[in-house]
Amino acid sequence: MIDVSEKNNYKWVKSFTLNNTNIAYPTKSPGAAHAAIIVGTTGGIATVIIIISVSYLLYRRKRTVIYAPQAKHAINC
Template identity: 70%
Template sequence: MDKYAQDDLIIIYGGVDSQFLPVPDQISVLDTKVDSFTWSVPNIDPVPSSAPFRDHTATIVGNYMIIAFGEYRNTTNDIFSDQIHMIDVSEKNNYMWVKSFTPNNTYTSNTTTESTSTIEPASATKSANATKSPGEGLAAIIGGTTGGIATVIIIISVSYLLYRRKRTVIYAPQAKHAINC
């Protein structure tokens, strides 16, 4: 289940009945804008045969619901899906399965001192790391590895010094006091 913030709609995709069979309406919408919340079933083209009905994730990004993995049913068996599907939910009662998707990578940036930089959301598939340069990931790996090695060296050094300090106090059986070596 995922909430679609625009228009205060909660869109639910998939589900099973008491016999663990797919529910007849794979998409249901709850309108939370009205006083008595209202359920509806939007128009949608036929569901792809490999679209999952349970154990999947569904996330709204922009005007798209991204449905990943889960289980789908062939004629008699449930099969685990390794696919990602998308539904265009931009029209309130008419949803459409997206068969291909080309992101709009247009960015607008204002660099004057009075305004802040604006980045328009471009696509459902763009990750948070997509704006980083390739060298930043490598620098993070090198920095993390170096920091980890330095931490291990410090721990070993402190442990060795504490061990040596404890060993330097020797008790001589014939002496009445400890001898520091």
């Protein structure tokens, strides 16, 4: 392994000891995690509702219109 602890002095080493004083562990509050879950779930449900609504509106618009020869008006199917 290469020791890169000094900026201009790299050297090969045969053993390694971890120095725990320089390691920063990210901390996240439980409230932030719950908020992220709630926002994600709400956004997902809203997206599904929007997709279903748009699909239904497009379906209603694109329905076929059948003209019955004996009727004087169109029949919506």
